[in-house]
Amino acid sequence: MSDIYAARGYGTRPIGFGTRIGVVVVDFQRGFTDPAFPMAGAPMVEAAVEATVPLMQAAKRAGLPVIACVNGYDSPRAAPHWKAAPVFDLLAGTPAVELDPRIAAAAPDVVLMKSAPSIFFATPAAAILTKERVDTVVIAGCITSGCVRASVIDAFSLGFRVMVARDCVGDHDLAAHEQNLKDVARRYADIIHAATAIGEIERWARANDKG
Secondary structure (H helix, E strand, O other), X not given: OOOHHHHOOOOXXXXXXXXXXXXXXXXXXXXXHOOOOOOXXXXXXXXXXXXXXXXXXXXXXXXXXXXXXXXXXXXXHHOOOOOOHHHHHOEOOOHHHOEOHXXXXXXXXXXXXXXXXXXXXXXXXHXXXXXXOOOEEXXXXXXXXXXXXXXXXXXXXXXXXXXXXXXXEEOOOHHHHHHHHHHHHHHOOEEEOHHXXXXXXXXXXXXXXXX
């Protein structure tokens, strides 16, 4: 079947890596990774957490920044008009808002609490990456069709080169995952694998005597 988007020029220009990478990890918190919570337990998210740890470790070894975030609120009144009721239980200081232990052990340089889908909305994430001279962000996290997609669009809108590590993002539903990856690949981002990002980080480290 023909792809009407490709026929009209979408997805025809790859972005590629720039000169300095930052890793952005979206919402790998217990409320989305620990099956004790109602929005957690998706096998794709579990696999994505496991794949993200080596990516974070590679960036840390190279001295490149790793920013993680959690979705949380000081009170339910602070939350926007979500249609998903369990989000209103993501309250600061509760276990649901803690980083997944595997992500916490990988020691992100910065952990932000956000109140909207994108890690970049009303947070200092973009300013931190700009201070670090980052021009390329590698995005990991969940959920692909929600907060990951929103973060991709904001990163693109802020002028970053955007790479989505396919095996480092996850969704509740495979179809939603694949459709959203395909769609952002048409418009905003290159879809890569963690191994590709790690290889680029290691190449950068060798070239800059960080290895």
